[in-house]
Amino acid sequence: MPELPEVETVRRGLLPVMEGRRILRAEVNRPDLRWPLPERMAERLAGRRVAALRRRSKYILADLDGADVSGADLDGGETLLIHLGMSGRMLIAEAQVGVFHHALPAAEKHDHVVLTIEGGARITFNDARRFGMMDLWPTADLAAHPLLAGLGPEPFGNDFNETYLAERLRGRTMPVKAALLDQRIVAGLGNIYVCEALHDALISPERRVRDMTEAEIARLVPVIRDVLTRAIEAGGSSLRDYRQADGELGYFQHSFRVYGREGLPCLHPGCGGTVRRVVQSGRSSFFCPVCQR
Numbered sequence: 001m002p003e004l005p006e007v008e009t010v011r012r013g014l015l016p017v018m019e020g021r022r023i024l025r026a027e028v029n030r031p032d033l034r035w036p037l038p039e040r041m042a043e044r045l046a047g048r049r050v051a052a053l054r055r056r057s058k059y060i061l062a063d064l065d066g067a068d069v070s071g072a073d074l075d076g077g078e079t080l081l082i083h084l085g086m087s088g089r090m091l092i093a094e095a096q097v098g099v100f101h102h103a104l105p106a107a108e109k110h111d112h113v114v115l116t117i118e119g120g121a122r123i124t125f126n127d128a129r130r131f132g133m134m135d136l137w138p139t140a141d142l143a144a145h146p147l148l149a150g151l152g153p154e155p156f157g158n159d160f161n162e163t164y165l166a167e168r169l170r171g172r173t174m175p176v177k178a179a180l181l182d183q184r185i186v187a188g189l190g191n192i193y194v195c196e197a198l199h200d201a202l203i204s205p206e207r208r209v210r211d212m213t214e215a216e217i218a219r220l221v222p223v224i225r226d227v228l229t230r231a232i233e234a235g236g237s238s239l240r241d242y243r244q245a246d247g248e249l250g251y252f253q254h255s256f257r258v259y260g261r262e263g264l265p266c267l268h269p270g271c272g273g274t275v276r277r278v279v280q281s282g283r284s285s286f287f288c289p290v291c292q293r
């Protein structure tokens, strides 16, 4: 399942072919993904220019300007929200001598939405399991979108800082892992990077928040940013323009320091511990019982 760094690398891959360009045509090949797709989606996208391509949590947000190809302002700017779900993939094919190609066969079964972009790129959203979603929502009112309204601050945002986190966590009885997965406290963190951040911070995922010192809570903020930054940079350095050879965006070989390493030695120098896996709220936590307390 794509987490924040993967979504961010998809966004960065889309930037050069989408931002500032017009969507010439949209093919919408089914009525729904996880939820119904917006009404008249193809019509509402056609001719719109992507004024900005942003990310909020694990959502990619394409702000469309209000004018269509003829310059007529129809119904004000809307934003296209995209969530990759469990298996959603974005593919870019660029026209070369007038022919579109990517290494995957054309018109695959799960190519649900295909955007033809001014300047010669074709962007395909493929999602075999259909847990992904797309929606269109007025840009001016985006903060009220039901999927965005309850989200806490972005991990890279100024609002996510030591003081904020200490206030949100004070006196809470939940394990720290559950607190960091709570999207109302901080947006966009998932199982993998919470495990990685707690390992970096030398804090056990099972520690109760109320038993943590202020210093330990403060330590989480830079560690979370570091872990996410390293993962995004790994995507940037292992892929050309954030793309794989076949045009797929955003997924990359990334080595985790604790996640998925059950039974292997802890990578903290001199620790000598062995990584353990426990299940918390139905999800695997990987941690080193020697150095994470």
Ligand SMILES: [Zn+2]
Pocket: 266, 267, 268, 271, 272, 273, 274, 288, 289, 290, 291, 292
């Ligand atoms: Zn260790």
